[in-house]
Amino acid sequence: MKPTIYPQGHALLIGVANYQQVTNLPAAILNDARDVAATLTSPDYCGYESVNVVTLLDGQATRAAVLNGLAELATRAGTDDTACVFFSGHGAIVGDVGAEDSVLVTVDTNLADMERTSISSDEFAHALAQIKAKRVLVFIDACHAGGASVSKTLTDGRGHQFKSGYTSNTFVKLAIGSGRALIASCRADEVSAVFPGARNSVFTTALLAGLRGAADKSGSGFIRLFDLFNYVAEDVPKHIPDDQHPVFKADNVEANFAIALSQGGKKSAVATSSVGSSGSQQDxxxxxxxxxxxxxxxxxxxxxxxxxxxxxxxxxxxxxxxxxxxxxxxxxxxxxxxxxxxxxxxxxxxxxxxxxxxxxxxxxxxx
Structure with a gap:
């Protein structure tokens, strides 16, 4: 018997905790990327094929490698496929007041030369636009704060400093295009929490539970876009009341499209009740x-x-x-x-x- 798979699923997962020149993040950030990759490729959960899931961690996640990874994803994901991009790490806000923008901070980012060593929102959006898949979903888990100690700035110890996080207009920019959507861990004025000693961030903990079947409340056998965000958006505030609210952005998404199998494609009795135990209730x-x-x-x-x-x-x-x-x-x-x-x-x-x-x-x- 062949294992149940979701061959149209493709993903690029990036996690950076140990930066070369910027303040480090908790080890949970690396677990976030690893665990999402393991869940996507599990035949008991999402059913993606391992060859279709690429993970870049710490030293692997240079500016060049991330851009190459996005280009490679655009090459292998076909029109009728689903492509997911997950980033857990620092974001930085750049530009003058009133015209602020954001950059993705890679492991080799130099705060003294942000333009050439980070990935701007325009570059990121352009790379996403090259992906031919009709269904593209971006996950952003940043900026991070552990426990009660909240740091909203990035420093390199040499006098260079930037506000951490992402602007709202960046979220909108990354979701432009038909069938494109973005789910971010928190609003622009909030932080993405990591509890001390926790394996994953609060956001990714909810995301993992959703991908492992909790978001498939109807027992359809699939994890769907709106269902996944609804689950994450309801679960995160239970753990971080009033301080963290996941964000959903989509430019032109009409259908609640499937992004993965749910629990290996198993349907519940509820989902199949219209068919009946003998199949006679439906043509x-x-x-x-x-x-x-x-x-x-x-x-x-x-x-x-x-x-x-x-x-x-x-x-x-x-x-x-x-x-x-x-x-x-x-x-x-x-x-x-x-x-x-x-x-x-x-x-x-x-x-x-x-x-x-x-x-x-x-x-x-x-x-």
Whole structure:
């Protein structure tokens, strides 16, 4: 039996705690990036393939390496994929009062030469714009403060000093574009807290719980954009009342799109109640179409599901969206087309080989 995976998921995770020339951060920052990577690649949680998840920690996270990582992400993430970028580390506010902007502070940032050694919001936004994926989600966990000691400045011990954090207009800039969204750990005038001795920051603790299934309250088998932010936004203030509020920015996002599997793609009984224990309460063709659109969002070509079930892709019409492609393909199959060997049962059984724990598939009965 093949493991359940989410092959369209791609991610770049960056964590910097030990800076070369700037005030260091708690070790939890490195755990944040490591644990998000482990959760994304776990077959029991999000199902991303390991080769699609790149992590840059401390000395690996130079300005050049981060920009290269973003460029590489743009190269491998296709149009119908999902791309996530996670950064845990310092941000710095630059520019004159009234025209302030922000930069991402990499491990080799020199406060005496910010323009050439950090990543400006314009550079970051431009790099994100090169990603072809229709679904791009950016996570920013900065600036950080441990316990009651809150530092809102970056210093290098040589007289150079900047206010730490990100401006609101930077958040907006990073979310520009169709299908682009940003989730930040706190508002521009707040700090992202790390409790003394905690493995992760408060924000990333909530994010990890959400990705591990807590955000999938309907038991759909997927972690979705709005659901994830709603969970994080409700959970963080429980631990930091009145002082930390996660931020959501999106320029042109209409759909509550899936970004990962939830608990390996398992659906709950609640989510499948409309199908019924025997599958008789819903038309089996409609139930199968709904499941296939979720599991193979690119359409019948996704993971070669149609061909593996005995179908002939050349018999299918081209459609611009996976949902339209599935609707057309199943209509053709119902009429006896789509290839000599493919049947409803063959398509259902091949899907079950990929997603054995998917509750909707397991209760569908061939007509």
């Amino acid at each position: 089996p063709w409609a139930a199968l179409e709904s499941a296939l659109v979720e599991l193979y969002p690119l359409g019948p070509r996704d993971q070669e599901i149609w061909s593996r079930a005995g179908g002939d892709l050349s018999r299918l019409e081209f459609h611009s969206t996976g949902q339209a492609a599935w609707h057309s393909a199943l209509r053709k199959l119902k009429q006896g087309g789509g290839g000599r060997s493919i049947t409803f049962a063959a398509l259902l059984n091949t899907s079950l080989e990929d997603f054995a724990n998917h509750s909707t598939l397991t209760v569908i009965r061939a007509p």
